[in-house]
Amino acid sequence: MKHHQTGAQSSTRLALSHTLPIIIGVTPFAIAYAVLGSAVSLQPLEIIAMSMIVFAGASQMVAVTMMQDPAVPMLLLVVTVALVNLRHLLMGVSMAPHLRHTSRPVQAAVAFFMIDESYALSMNRMQRFGFDIRYYFTCGAVFYIGWNALTAMGVFFGSLISDPFALPLDFVMPATFLVLVMPFLSQWPNILAALTAAVAAVLGALYLPGYWYIVIAAVLAAAVGAAVEGRLERRKGAQQHQPEEDRIDAV
């Protein structure tokens, strides 16, 4: 991209420093997944292979949870995993326009590493610097290596840990996302979109199954954001033509 050598180095270094604290937050989930996997008598290699091939915490957790009931058919399990993954579709569609000029193989690789965390970090950075592909792949690689290493740790040492969530490490993820969402909250359309998402996500998490709440919240938030942006634009346009009329509540 537009970065020369020093820019490339700092992209990598920044990605490392942004990613490593998040890995701490991933730890209890990896261990919980590995412990659950062992409990449904998956072999160590199978548990690790799933992390390497699927690379999706929520999907893997859903799979090992469903396997607790041996009557669940494989097709149902795979369909459920597909549904858990629906939010990726939205993430991909919203990221893709910024990668318009990259080749098909690069986009294919970008897709493999697209998890909540790498998406959030890169879209945050994009707000100021455009899409930084080196930063993105560094994040992706660190999460991939980290997730698999932590899975292996969980497989071999998980039985020594009585409760992976004894320390409140599941707080790390929302705290990280709080930092990442801040740059978005400077304009009205984004602020109103965030408020919409907050309400929709809470209601959805309470009353809808699985991870539908993320999809619903994002869809509604985007609709509100776009509507508000359109309204502001029209108002601006109107203002230019008839300056007297719209002064009272111009935002």
Added chain:
Amino acid sequence: MRFEVFLMIVAMGAVTYLSRVIGFVIVRTFGVPRAVARWLTYVPVGILTALIVPTLLIRDGRVQIGLGNHYLLAGLVAAAVAYKTRNVFLTVGVGLGAVMLLQATGFGIG
């Protein structure tokens, strides 16, 4: 590794990768109309918010707004740090510290 388990893992991997790549394929094939492009700008903020708020507000399966919800209180502290510093390390550190402090002191319970 058992063959049927391997099959299941590959099938899971396939549907997961498909969900990740299909957005790129759609945009590559059909492009993005202006109205959709505008709509898409607000997807990130929606997803990020959806990843934050339920974790902080919903404890034990119900909405808890009060002093007993340590994640909510620590989340407010973390939000203030995030707003002021934009620093992940600091925000996570202070937030985690706040949760552990609240838990250790049993603040707000009873």
